[in-house]
Amino acid sequence: MLTYKKKYNVPYYESDANGNMKLPSIFNVALQLSGEQSLSLGVSDIWLKETYDYTWVVVEYAIDIERLPRFNETITIETFATSYNNFFCYRDFVFYAENGEKLLTISSTFVLLDISHRKVVHVEEAIVAPYQTEKVSKMVRGHKFGKLNPDTVIERDFHVRFNDIDQNGHVNNSKYFDWMIDPLGFDFLGTHVPEKIYLKYIKEVMYGVDVLSRADMHDNTSYHEIKTASNHAQAEITWREK
Amino acid sequence: MLTYKKKYNVPYYESDANGNMKLPSIFNVALQLSGEQSLSLGVSDIWLKETYDYTWVVVEYAIDIERLPRFNETITIETFATSYNNFFCYRDFVFYAENGEKLLTISSTFVLLDISHRKVVHVEEAIVAPYQTEKVSKMVRGHKFGKLNPDTVIERDFHVRFNDIDQNGHVNNSKYFDWMIDPLGFDFLGTHVPEKIYLKYIKEVMYGVDVLSRADMHDNTSYHEIKTASNHAQAEITWREK
Numbered sequence: 001m002l003t004y005k006k007k008y009n010v011p012y013y014e015s016d017a018n019g020n021m022k023l024p025s026i027f028n029v030a031l032q033l034s035g036e037q038s039l040s041l042g043v044s045d046i047w048l049k050e051t052y053d054y055t056w057v058v059v060e061y062a063i064d065i066e067r068l069p070r071f072n073e074t075i076t077i078e079t080f081a082t083s084y085n086n087f088f089c090y091r092d093f094v095f096y097a098e099n100g101e102k103l104l105t106i107s108s109t110f111v112l113l114d115i116s117h118r119k120v121v122h123v124e125e126a127i128v129a130p131y132q133t134e135k136v137s138k139m140v141r142g143h144k145f146g147k148l149n150p151d152t153v154i155e156r157d158f159h160v161r162f163n164d165i166d167q168n169g170h171v172n173n174s175k176y177f178d179w180m181i182d183p184l185g186f187d188f189l190g191t192h193v194p195e196k197i198y199l200k201y202i203k204e205v206m207y208g209v210d211v212l213s214r215a216d217m218h219d220n221t222s223y224h225e226i227k228t229a230s231n232h233a234q235a236e237i238t239w240r241e242k
Numbered sequence: 243m244l245t246y247k248k249k250y251n252v253p254y255y256e257s258d259a260n261g262n263m264k265l266p267s268i269f270n271v272a273l274q275l276s277g278e279q280s281l282s283l284g285v286s287d288i289w290l291k292e293t294y295d296y297t298w299v300v301v302e303y304a305i306d307i308e309r310l311p312r313f314n315e316t317i318t319i320e321t322f323a324t325s326y327n328n329f330f331c332y333r334d335f336v337f338y339a340e341n342g343e344k345l346l347t348i349s350s351t352f353v354l355l356d357i358s359h360r361k362v363v364h365v366e367e368a369i370v371a372p373y374q375t376e377k378v379s380k381m382v383r384g385h386k387f388g389k390l391n392p393d394t395v396i397e398r399d400f401h402v403r404f405n406d407i408d409q410n411g412h413v414n415n416s417k418y419f420d421w422m423i424d425p426l427g428f429d430f431l432g433t434h435v436p437e438k439i440y441l442k443y444i445k446e447v448m449y450g451v452d453v454l455s456r457a458d459m460h461d462n463t464s465y466h467e468i469k470t471a472s473n474h475a476q477a478e479i480t481w482r483e484k
Contacts, residue, residue: 013270017407028255161424162431165259174255182403186449189404207428
């Protein structure tokens with residue numbers, strides 16, 4: 001199991017009104033790091049596309065947060081693949097403060113997508129061998145998401161923007177998070193921080209649609225759905241006062 | 243006149259569907275660099291706030307683009323203050339490719355804002371002396387913006403999101419650009435790139451409002467306004483086929 005790490009200074013534009021690093025930026029920087037590890041091992045995203053016409057797609061995240069990185073803080077981010085099976089590859093990202101204190105851990109599940117056929121494919125040995133991790137037979141059991149109560153749900157719709165679309169031709173997966181948390185409102189988001197997040201991507205969102213973000217809060221846990229005619233993503237977030 | 247420079251590799255999440263660096267990201271990275279220069283000269287944004295209760299605010303940009311930076315390209319960005327007068331400070335940012343080719347130039351106009359009183363103040367010598375630039379009596383003449391034709395204008399409204407708000411408590415100035423270009427649509431934005439941009443910030447946008455983005459296109463130039471009950475920003479962009 002090979003670990004890849006780098007230092008990162010949190011810029012102003014990736015900080016929110018509270019001075020904390022934005023969650024979409026946390027996902028962006030984490031994914032960038034796994035891309036850098038792949039490049040360093042000779043199995044870059046470009047190689048993957050040119051050789052197999054495949055791309056890595058995140059399907060699930062589970063995040064434990066002790067404390068969010070702060071504006072202008074220099075953090076260290078580590079990533080390592082933990083295991084894989086026929087269809088899923090598991091990878092962790094750990095964010096540390098300068099004094100070595102653990103800030104947050106992201107556990108992620110990736111699949112390989114055939115770009116032209118838009119479907120999930122078997123994990124090939126040649127693609128994952130360089131990460132030096134173990135093939136396991138069992139699958140990590142996905143989180144079972146709580147249901148939203150239609151009597152208390154808050155809804156808000158969002159238009160997909162040109163700058164939400166990435167080079168894969170769909171909405172970048174970090175964007176969902178802005179849609180999800182926004183219905184909770186400034187008063188809540190200005191006084192609370194997440195401590196546990198489960199996030200699942202079900203179906204990609206393309207340009208030209210409006211998505212409906214549905215949120216429902218009970219006992220410091222918020223339940224989220226991103227919908228069009230289909231379900232695109234769901235999440236569950238446990239909050240604490242900041 | 244002191245120049246500050248650094249290398250920057252364009253990450254995936256700052257690239258658009260065309261593989262070009264997003265314009266809001268270009269502004270973000272540029273402003274981050276001027277903040278780093280201020281820090282290196284002992285006049286950081288934190289010092290400015292603690293000593294004077296002031297913050298730097300951009301009021302105008304003029305951008306000339308030869309070519310946009312590309313995904314995964316390593317660029318060099320330089321910034322230097324060019325001159326100042328009683329109210330305005332002028333600063334350029336120049337982006338270069340690895341072979342030294344000039345990619346784009348941003349000319350910017352900054353003012354100093356008194357944070358508590360929310361008003362523009364005189365430029366103090368002690369604040370600008372470290373940049374070693376010249377005080378001039380004349381003001382740079384601002385661009386005169388073309389009018390939108392009500393018969394051909396396209397309108398789209400946008401809700402201000404929690405993650406649009408920065409530590410200054412208002413919408414971060416890079417966000418306006420997403421609102422401005424979005425009404426032009428994917429077909430146009432997927433086949434055209436900007437070559438000249440004028441952008442003027444008139445009044446800050448706070449949380450909880452919906453803004454109206456108005457755009458009007460004639461002869462490869464688009465004219466833009468961001469409005470609520472007030473005018474918040476205007477822009478003029480000349481496009482070419484990519």
